[in-house]
Amino acid sequence: xxAVEDYRVKNYSGxxxxxxxxxxxxxxxFHKNGQITTEGLLTIVHNIGAGNQIVxxxxxxxxxELGDTGEQQNTTIxxxxxxxxx
Numbered sequence: 001x002x003a004v005e006d007y008r009v010k011n012y013s014g015x016x017x018x019x020x021x022x023x024x025x026x027x028x029x030f031h032k033n034g035q036i037t038t039e040g041l042l043t044i045v046h047n048i049g050a051g052n053q054i055v056x057x058x059x060x061x062x063x064x065e066l067g068d069t070g071e072q073q074n075t076t077i078x079x080x081x082x083x084x085x086x
Contacts, residue, residue, distance in 0.1 A: 003050035004086045024048065025082050035076035038063050044082075 004021065012020035024047065028040035036044075038059055045054045066085070067075030 002086070003045075003048050003053060007048035007050075021083055021086055025079055025086070029079055034079045035068070036079060036082050037076050041077070041082075 004024065005017070007024070008015075008017055008020040012023075024044055025036065027047065028036050028044045030037065030040055030043075041059050041062065042056060045051055045059065063075045063077065066077055066081065068077060068081075
């Protein structure tokens with residue numbers, strides 16, 4: 001199982017999986033603009049207890065590959081894209 005699914009089973013067992021994912025992702029949308037930053041993605045990882053499985057370098061690689069702006073320091077990923085990925 002994925003880290004998100006493990007978190008859902010522990011903390012959202014009475015909710016639909018999609019509801020859990022939406023709450024996790026929207027909590028990381030710091031600017032409430034529909035975009036997740038590297039820091040937001042790191043927050044997701046730590047909030048679900050996967051900080052020991054996924055390191056910052058992994059997150060930076062994800063941002064480079066899937067990010068929307070192409071500039072690493074300003075790269076964001078759309079909330080909808082993150083929801084499809086997890």
